[in-house]
Amino acid sequence: MPLRDLIGPITCGVAAACLLAAVAVDLDSTAAKVLMVAAAVFFVPGAFLTLVFVRRYLGPPL
Known part of the structure; x- marks a missing residue:
């Protein structure tokens, strides 16, 4: 990976x-x-990047 x-x-x-x-x-x-504030700043892009990772490997939801 x-x-x-x-x-x-x-x-x-x-x-x-x-x-x-x-x-x-x-x-x-x-x-x-x-x-x-630092947690919010790190979490928002981290969540989007994780979603991109999941969508790339598993595809869009059915």
Whole structure:
């Protein structure tokens, strides 16, 4: 599997790590807000890239 196919799931994994780190710190802090924004920034393109990967290998839905 080429690395370009793993970029989407890796990006989603980074977003999940940001969300877990945001929950680990005080939720009212600036660090938590920055981590939540980073999670959103990483998750959206990661989800689209993962969808492209799935569509390429499995085809469109029936």
